[in-house]
Amino acid sequence: MKNCIVAQSGGPTVAINASLAGVLDEASQNYDNVYGSLNGILGILNDNIINLSDKMKEVSDFVQLLKITPAMYLGSCRYKLPKADIDPDVYEKIFKYFQDHDITGFYYIGGNDSMDTVLQLSKYASAHNIDVTIMGVPKTIDNDLCHTDHTPGFGSAAKYIATAMREIAYDTSIYPLESVTIVEIMGRDAGWLTAAAALATTPYGLGPDMIYLPEVAFDKEAFINDVKNTLSHKHNVLIAISEGIRDADGKYVSASSSTVDSFGHSQLSGAGKTLEYLVSDKLGIKVRSIEINLPQRCAAHIASATDLNESMELGRTAVRKAINGTTGEMAILTRTNNAPYTVVYDSADISQIANEVKSVPRNYINEPGNNVTQEMIDYLSPLIVGESEVEYDHGLPKYLTLEHLYK
Amino acid sequence: MKNCIVAQSGGPTVAINASLAGVLDEASQNYDNVYGSLNGILGILNDNIINLSDKMKEVSDFVQLLKITPAMYLGSCRYKLPKADIDPDVYEKIFKYFQDHDITGFYYIGGNDSMDTVLQLSKYASAHNIDVTIMGVPKTIDNDLCHTDHTPGFGSAAKYIATAMREIAYDTSIYPLESVTIVEIMGRDAGWLTAAAALATTPYGLGPDMIYLPEVAFDKEAFINDVKNTLSHKHNVLIAISEGIRDADGKYVSASSSTVDSFGHSQLSGAGKTLEYLVSDKLGIKVRSIEINLPQRCAAHIASATDLNESMELGRTAVRKAINGTTGEMAILTRTNNAPYTVVYDSADISQIANEVKSVPRNYINEPGNNVTQEMIDYLSPLIVGESEVEYDHGLPKYLTLEHLYK
Numbered sequence: 001m002k003n004c005i006v007a008q009s010g011g012p013t014v015a016i017n018a019s020l021a022g023v024l025d026e027a028s029q030n031y032d033n034v035y036g037s038l039n040g041i042l043g044i045l046n047d048n049i050i051n052l053s054d055k056m057k058e059v060s061d062f063v064q065l066l067k068i069t070p071a072m073y074l075g076s077c078r079y080k081l082p083k084a085d086i087d088p089d090v091y092e093k094i095f096k097y098f099q100d101h102d103i104t105g106f107y108y109i110g111g112n113d114s115m116d117t118v119l120q121l122s123k124y125a126s127a128h129n130i131d132v133t134i135m136g137v138p139k140t141i142d143n144d145l146c147h148t149d150h151t152p153g154f155g156s157a158a159k160y161i162a163t164a165m166r167e168i169a170y171d172t173s174i175y176p177l178e179s180v181t182i183v184e185i186m187g188r189d190a191g192w193l194t195a196a197a198a199l200a201t202t203p204y205g206l207g208p209d210m211i212y213l214p215e216v217a218f219d220k221e222a223f224i225n226d227v228k229n230t231l232s233h234k235h236n237v238l239i240a241i242s243e244g245i246r247d248a249d250g251k252y253v254s255a256s257s258s259t260v261d262s263f264g265h266s267q268l269s270g271a272g273k274t275l276e277y278l279v280s281d282k283l284g285i286k287v288r289s290i291e292i293n294l295p296q297r298c299a300a301h302i303a304s305a306t307d308l309n310e311s312m313e314l315g316r317t318a319v320r321k322a323i324n325g326t327t328g329e330m331a332i333l334t335r336t337n338n339a340p341y342t343v344v345y346d347s348a349d350i351s352q353i354a355n356e357v358k359s360v361p362r363n364y365i366n367e368p369g370n371n372v373t374q375e376m377i378d379y380l381s382p383l384i385v386g387e388s389e390v391e392y393d394h395g396l397p398k399y400l401t402l403e404h405l406y407k
Numbered sequence: 408m409k410n411c412i413v414a415q416s417g418g419p420t421v422a423i424n425a426s427l428a429g430v431l432d433e434a435s436q437n438y439d440n441v442y443g444s445l446n447g448i449l450g451i452l453n454d455n456i457i458n459l460s461d462k463m464k465e466v467s468d469f470v471q472l473l474k475i476t477p478a479m480y481l482g483s484c485r486y487k488l489p490k491a492d493i494d495p496d497v498y499e500k501i502f503k504y505f506q507d508h509d510i511t512g513f514y515y516i517g518g519n520d521s522m523d524t525v526l527q528l529s530k531y532a533s534a535h536n537i538d539v540t541i542m543g544v545p546k547t548i549d550n551d552l553c554h555t556d557h558t559p560g561f562g563s564a565a566k567y568i569a570t571a572m573r574e575i576a577y578d579t580s581i582y583p584l585e586s587v588t589i590v591e592i593m594g595r596d597a598g599w600l601t602a603a604a605a606l607a608t609t610p611y612g613l614g615p616d617m618i619y620l621p622e623v624a625f626d627k628e629a630f631i632n633d634v635k636n637t638l639s640h641k642h643n644v645l646i647a648i649s650e651g652i653r654d655a656d657g658k659y660v661s662a663s664s665s666t667v668d669s670f671g672h673s674q675l676s677g678a679g680k681t682l683e684y685l686v687s688d689k690l691g692i693k694v695r696s697i698e699i700n701l702p703q704r705c706a707a708h709i710a711s712a713t714d715l716n717e718s719m720e721l722g723r724t725a726v727r728k729a730i731n732g733t734t735g736e737m738a739i740l741t742r743t744n745n746a747p748y749t750v751v752y753d754s755a756d757i758s759q760i761a762n763e764v765k766s767v768p769r770n771y772i773n774e775p776g777n778n779v780t781q782e783m784i785d786y787l788s789p790l791i792v793g794e795s796e797v798e799y800d801h802g803l804p805k806y807l808t809l810e811h812l813y814k
Binding site for chain 2: 012039042069070071072075076077078159162163164166167168170171172173174175176177199200202204205206234290291292293294295297298299300301302304306381384385386387392394395396397399401402403405406
């Protein structure tokens with residue numbers, strides 16, 4: 001008997017189940033049983049495990065349905081593994097579980113924190129000569145992991161953002177009256193997601209007029225001038241901002257507008273709301289700010305097929321590498337050509353990846369810092385190509401049930 | 408020569424261009440030229456007209472592309488026609504324009520205010536024996552017009568809301584920790600849109616746990632008890648509320664939480680934000696509120712095919728009726744059967760429609776007022792069936808250009 005366990009951790013994305021589908025697809029050909037640990041590593045610690053090999057037999061098209069289902073089929077956790085020298089009990093428990101259940105492979109799909117878990121477990125296995133391969137599969141809508149051209153989940157989030165921005169641009173352009181619409185987009189430290197708004201722009205210029213990322217210091221005076229200049233030749237101004245924009249001192253723009261609620265608590269307004277107040281105060285014209293919110297990371301019905309396919313292939317890559325003896329690495333992808341777009345799959349030492357952040361390079365942002373450059377457009381464009389194969393039942397997207405998480 | 412003019416007015420929806428496509432499709436077979444007035448009735452007053460018959464010849468699939476394009480191809484206006492006895496000049500100008508351009512039919516696609524314009528123009532024509540037929544085609548995502556089973560644009564908004572709620576339910580169910588998520592949905596006076604959140608619920612109960620509409624007085628204490636009771640058997644509570652919920656005195660819940668921004672202005676928090684503060688204050692658990700915002704009325708990529716087809720047919724109906732001599736009426740639809748779902752198309756006297764509001768009947772809401780009943784589900788279900796035939800270009804929905812609005 002030779003079995004493996006897979007788990008998911010961190011915040012959800014539209015593509016993290018596609019990576020699980022990839023791990024399952026490849027692992028089911030290489031292990032007797034593929035187990036799923038519910039709520040990340042906690043499932044192993046609490047003996048809360050399901051048999052995914054059985055699910056594959058029970059549910060027709062299980063792998064295909066898994067590929068297109070949003071959020072996390074195995075649930076998530078926010079549990080951070082303690083260091084082995086401080087709390088060896090947790091490690092002993094985990095590896096005892098592996099031994100008892102003939103586990104020879106462990107796959108963890110997640111973001112930065114999850115990769116740290118992969119690093120700690122693989123170090124422990126190596127130090128104790130335990131023959132279990134430990135591999136990571138990346139995910140984050142933020143696209144801020146290093147050593148991979150981009151991250152699974154990002155392409156779908158970018159496709160949602162670009163689609164929503166295009167539709168909002170249509171919506172806001174119908175009145176021949178001056179108006180400003182500010183759309184706040186996720187991304188506290190890196191501007192990749194906000195930059196995706198640029199893809200919405202049509203050849204005749206309908207789309208976001210300005211785009212502000214956290215990588216360039218935000219100047220309120222320059223911003224108001226940008227809005228004024230745009231209004232001089234266009235009625236309806238559309239602006240995309242990152243939630244994480246900050247001023248030259250590194251202070252978040254959102255933090256400059258705290259409000260007091262009816263309970264007397266001080267509440268932090270979002271960056272969008274802060275700029276809405278600013279435009280209203282300085283220019284006195286119709287202005288609104290909106291957040292496009294959770295759908296950025298869960299709108300699976302408009303996932304990018306490129307993203308889903310790549311996420312699945314990264315899952316497969318992790319298993320293939322492990323079967324060949326690799327451990328303590330994370331599956332990555334490298335872009336080998338842009339037009340036509342091609343990538344190759346590989347894996348990289350996890351210790352190089354776990355604690356770094358990939359920001360937007362300065363040449364991807366224009367000189368005044370109020371839009372992106374063609375380099376950014378060229379980088380982003382291939383990632384949103386293709387549509388999810390989601391099916392509809394009574395008018396609603398058909399996803400795998402999450403009933404097992406409720407037991 | 409016999410020509411007609413069509414225009415659009417009020418707020419945008421995903422289906423208002425489908426009604427325009429229906430008018431154009433039918434009118435092009437019955438008039439020499441179909442003109443489009445840009446920015447509602449203002450286009451006639453300012454001589455800002457385009458020839459839609461020419462567009463049909465120039466752009467292949469023009470009618471089909473129009474059908475699936477969000478917002479308003481002809482732009483909109485917020486102009487309210489003065490009464491004829493107060494300002495007859497405007498009426499003289501409009502009908503002079505009709506006479507000069509051999510216009511024998513005028514079609515106005517819009518909401519309540521636009522139907523008032525249809526009423527005033529048809530009264531004037533009748534009083535002055537002018538042989539121009541004036542017909543209205545309804546639209547509003549709010550579904551609050553009387554004398555029609557439902558309104559064009561509502562089904563698509565309902566489909567978006569149900570899809571977003573399902574995806575948000577997946578997203579919020581991944582952690583085995585207590586959390587409350589409050590989703591604020593459009594609809595200031597009627598709860599139809601918020602009710603559509605109920606369609607997201609899966610057979611095993613994943614979906615909104617509570618739904619609050621403006622038609623039932625909102626009680627904060629009962630609300631907190633509802634949340635507590637749900638938390639006793641479920642970790643992640645999901646709640647849909649209408650932006651227009653109000654207390655027993657008719658006071659908006661949103662109005663009970665004004666905040667002061669950094670400029671010292673008093674700002675009204677949304678109903679969601681107000682309840683977020685309330686849950687945090689009373690229960691002290693993780694809570695967030697989100698608005699799903701503009702995509703409710705512009706997410707054309709996930710429009711309901713039923714809605715688009717019906718909206719188009721209502722446009723055709725208005726023209727057919729006018730050709731047969733009807734004037735001063737609005738196209739309507741009547742549901743003749745629910746399973747299988749069938750409707751018939753007709754028109755009704757506009758004076759009965761223009762100033763009434765259709766609220767959610769009490770039997771569509773459960774007794775405690777915290778969810779909808781099966782009657783509501785049965786009413787809503789057929790309206791979201793079928794998907795838009797939108798095509799994608801480089802990963803983004805392909806819509807008709809709005810370049811002509813920028814001239």
